[in-house]
Amino acid sequence: MNLKQFSRMLELSQTTVSRALNGYPEVSEETRRRVVDAAKRHGYRPNPSARQLATGKTGMIGYVLPTGASVDIDPHFVEFLSGLGDYARAHELDLVLSPADADDQETTYRRIVANRQVDAVYISSPQPRDRRVALLNTLGIPFLVHGRTEGFDFDYSFLDIDNEGAFREAARLLMQLGHRRIALINGDIRETFAIHRERGVRAALAEKGLVLADDTVSSAAMTEENGYRAARRLLESSAPPTAILCSSLIMSLGVVRAARELGVSIPGRLSLIAHDDVFPWLKPENFSVPLTTTRSSIRAAGARVAERLAARLANLEDGARGELWPVDLVVRGSIAGAP
Amino acid sequence: MNLKQFSRMLELSQTTVSRALNGYPEVSEETRRRVVDAAKRHGYRPNPSARQLATGKTGMIGYVLPTGASVDIDPHFVEFLSGLGDYARAHELDLVLSPADADDQETTYRRIVANRQVDAVYISSPQPRDRRVALLNTLGIPFLVHGRTEGFDFDYSFLDIDNEGAFREAARLLMQLGHRRIALINGDIRETFAIHRERGVRAALAEKGLVLADDTVSSAAMTEENGYRAARRLLESSAPPTAILCSSLIMSLGVVRAARELGVSIPGRLSLIAHDDVFPWLKPENFSVPLTTTRSSIRAAGARVAERLAARLANLEDGARGELWPVDLVVRGSIAGAP
DNA sequence: AAAATCAGCCAAAGCGCTTTGGAAGTCTCC
DNA sequence: GGAGACTTCCAAAGCGCTTTGGCTGATTTT
Known part of the structure; x- marks a missing residue:
């Protein structure tokens, strides 16, 4: 059913029907009701392609x-x-x-x-x-x-x-706990969110006169494997960090694996905070050691x-x-x- | 630029231009080439809404x-x-x-x-x-x-x-290794893929005259947590399975966690095979014990x-x-x- | 009572394309 | 050399909607 048929059925012009349906003021409330009701009853719906061609809007x-x-x-x-x-x-x-x-x-x-x-x-x-x-x-x-x-x-x-604020707070918390060698396992540093997170960590460290050494920052696509690699490199270095901030739950799976392999206990020898975007299928409270997180629902x-x-x-x-x-x-x- | 302007520019009718562009045979190769070239040069592209209204095709x-x-x-x-x-x-x-x-x-x-x-x-x-x-x-x-x-x-x-075939083969392999108590941690059993996988396991067991006991099958949404729960239940039962087939890599994260918590070594006391849809961010070879998988790239x-x-x-x-x-x-x- | 206003409706002109039904022009063939 | 058969192109009619401009009859203003 198209507008032509539908308006003929109602014994109204196409104009009036169209205006009634689209909420224009030039049509009486009674007529509008009649049109809207009939449209619902007969299942009339304007053809989107046609409307699109006429208005330029696609919805x-x-x-x-x-x-x-x-x-x-x-x-x-x-x-x-x-x-x-x-x-x-x-x-x-x-x-x-x-x-x-x-x-x-x-x-x-x-x-x-x-x-x-x-x-x-x-x-x-x-x-x-x-x-x-x-x-x-x-x-x-x-x-x-x-x-x-x-x-x-x-x-x-x-x-x-507020990625910067989140990671600043997380770093502050770690420092309150006495950590001084803090590392960051970040996502791809070309993306703004990663830059902001690193900035947050640096800001927090700066408050205590500390700096984030280059070799304690890594950034890569947020996969389990990259988390593992970064953590291994950090933990096997001459002066391993006592705390790691990690940009993703998936990466932190790899961090935990690396720590386990190297016999580094969490949180005994290593504290870990990860960012949680809230997945239904992987929850920080279900890690072998429940994970402290910065949390924001991406949903x-x-x-x-x-x-x-x-x-x-x-x-x-x-x-x-x-x-x-x-x-x-x-x-x-x-x-x-x-x- | 629309067809009208474009065809006027070429001193051809709209019909001819349209046909040239859409590969109809009624137009000479030379004209077609001229039209196609000009379209490319001047960046003419038919308006999709209009074409859609005329043809009903949306692409x-x-x-x-x-x-x-x-x-x-x-x-x-x-x-x-x-x-x-x-x-x-x-x-x-x-x-x-x-x-x-x-x-x-x-x-x-x-x-x-x-x-x-x-x-x-x-x-x-x-x-x-x-x-x-x-x-x-x-x-x-x-x-x-x-x-x-x-x-x-x-x-x-x-x-x-071939979900059935995959899980049949996997179960067969486990039985060749001497396993008799095999459990299945499946996805939502209302979905066909899960039914087929269970069927595959049953078929393999039946070949050896075994049956898949109800309490060794579980099915739920494929989350880490559900994998964990199912595995705990199985491993803590009076007659725990010696092998588990698992429908997803994510679930098997939970299975591994449960096994670790309970001190059940893999593969020493428990063999594990999972289905791998091939994620870039979580790979079976990177599990603490590299996972045997049935693999098919969903990509x-x-x-x-x-x-x-x-x-x-x-x-x-x-x-x-x-x-x-x-x-x-x-x-x-x-x-x-x-x- | 005539003029001005206004609410309510309509006919018709687009929007930009495809496609139908020819109409010229060019070849072929007897 | 003229009839038929192609080839190549065209004018115009849709596709189904929105929107412009205008018309009618009722209401208000002067």
């Missing part, structure tokens, strides 16, 4: 998915998606994933903007001077960044967690991103606005006084 | 994403997505994720079909008599199932791995699904066809002769 939000043989999508992504979807479904907001060559995402961004395939875009895992952010800013499509950039001279909307972030994007599309949210979430520090058994 | 494939506060998206999903995207990007195939209430996906499926929002749909984690499969079959939209159903009297396209499956879907849309693949992939058995240190 979809876009995400460019970097792919490639050697590109791994972060497992955090599904959790984020869970939250996003959970909110979006109530608004019939669909998400379009446009796969792109990880080394040339610009082409894809240009395509989806030129084609008007989506009304807004979200970006994740930004780098300080992220090219995608700069690009979207010039292309003029609404977008929302999960994370932050640094050093751009324009404003944009973002949602980020909640996904829901909030969807909420703000929806508000943006409804013109309820205007312009650029940053939003910074505090991070919990949850103390469990993996930390103790310095040996 | 997108759909996936209904079950969401809800208590619904967790499987972390395997991103790996699948990696593969799917890696293939799809070369074809400019986009993926539309339509979030739905996990308890009422039908509404969403009906919507995306009625709205013609996507050209084809794929389904994952099917149950034996999956309602989604039955629904899509009657709705008549092309679809591809990753996994299989059981007991339907119609054919459809699917891609599945490769994603790529193949995209490939077949693309073929379907191009009318190269016709009708229903099932595809069953063999599963590797990779032997590592976690198995040994029965104690």
Whole structure:
């Protein structure tokens, strides 16, 4: 059933029916009710392609998915998606994933903007001077960044967690426990979140006149294996750290494995704090030694991103606005006084 | 730039330009070349909404994403997505994720079909008599199932791995090593893959006249915690198994933790085989005792699904066809002769 | 009582593409 | 050399919606 048939059935013009359905004021309340009721009863729904062609709006939000043989999508992504979807479904907001060559995402961004395939875009895992952010800013499509950039001279909307504050607090706590040799096993240092975390640790150490030596910092993709390697290197060095801050729960699996292999007890000889994005399938309290964590639900972030994007599309949210979430520090058994 | 302007520029009719671009035969090779060249040079691309309205084709494939506060998206999903995207990007195939209430996906499926929002749909984690499969079959939209159903009297396209064969072989291997009390820690038994795996184990045991006792089988969502719980229960029973088959690497993290807590050595007192979907961030060879696994890359499956879907849309693949992939058995240190 | 206003509705013109049903022009063949 | 058969291109009619501009009759203002 299309608008023509439907309006003929109601003995109204297409104009009136369309306006009634879209909430325009030029139609009487009675007529509107009649139209809305009939639409529901007969299951009439405007054809999205046609509406899209006429208005340019699609009701979809876009995400460019970097792919490639050697590109791994972060497992955090599904959790984020869970939250996003959970909110979006109530608004019939669909998400379009446009796969792109990880080394040339610009082409894809240009395509989806030129084609008007989506009304807004979200970006994740930004780098300080992220090219995608700069690009979207010039292309003029609404977008929302999960994370932050640094050093751009324009404003944009973002949602980020206070990575710096979280790791500063975590480092402070370790120092209160007497730790002086603190190491950081970080994610990919090209990404802003990792930079912020390192900055937080440095700031805390600086308060006590300490510095984070280069050989006590490592950064790599957040896999179990990389966590293991970094921990081994640290623990086998001439002056091993007494505490490790770790950017991910998955990496800390590897840290624990390394410690066990080397007979380093946690928290006896090594204190460990990890960042927890809250996975349903791997919980810090279930580590052999329950893990102290900085915690922030990435799922909640996904829901909030969807909420703000929806508000943006409804013109309820205007312009650029940053939003910074505090991070919990949850103390469990993996930390103790310095040996 | 739209078709009207573009065709005026070329001094050709819109018809001819459209046909040239879409590969119709009624246009001379020379004209076609001229049109295609000019399109590339001037960056002309047909507006997808308009094309969509005219043809009904969208060039997108759909996936209904079950969401809800208590619904967790499987972390395997991103790996699948990696593969799917890696293939799809070369074809400019986009993926539309339509979030739905996990308890009422039908509404969403009906919507995306009625709205013609996507050209084809794929389904994952099917149950034996999956309602989604039955629904899509009657709705008549092309679809591809990753996994299989059981007991339907119609054919459809699917891609599945030989879960039964994999677990049969794994169980056989354990029995060759002398194991008689073998337990299975499975995923959600409502899903076909889990049923097939259990069936495989039972078949192998039956060959030796053994049966899989009810209390040696457990099934639950594949989390570390559920793996731990199941393993504890098994290992603390009056007649603990000497070998465990486990449906997921994540669960087997929990199994290893339970074994360690109880002082049960692997493979000394317990042999362990897990199924590995191949994650970049957690590898069986990096377990404290390297894990013997049944292995099948879920990423490769994603790529193949995209490939077949693309073929379907191009009318190269016709009708229903099932595809069953063999599963590797990779032997590592976690198995040994029965104690 | 005439003029001005306004609420409520409508016809028709897009949006940018594909596709139908020709119409020229070019070849072929008897 | 003219009829038929191709080849190559075109004008115009959709696809199903939104939106502009205008029209009618009722209400308010002067």
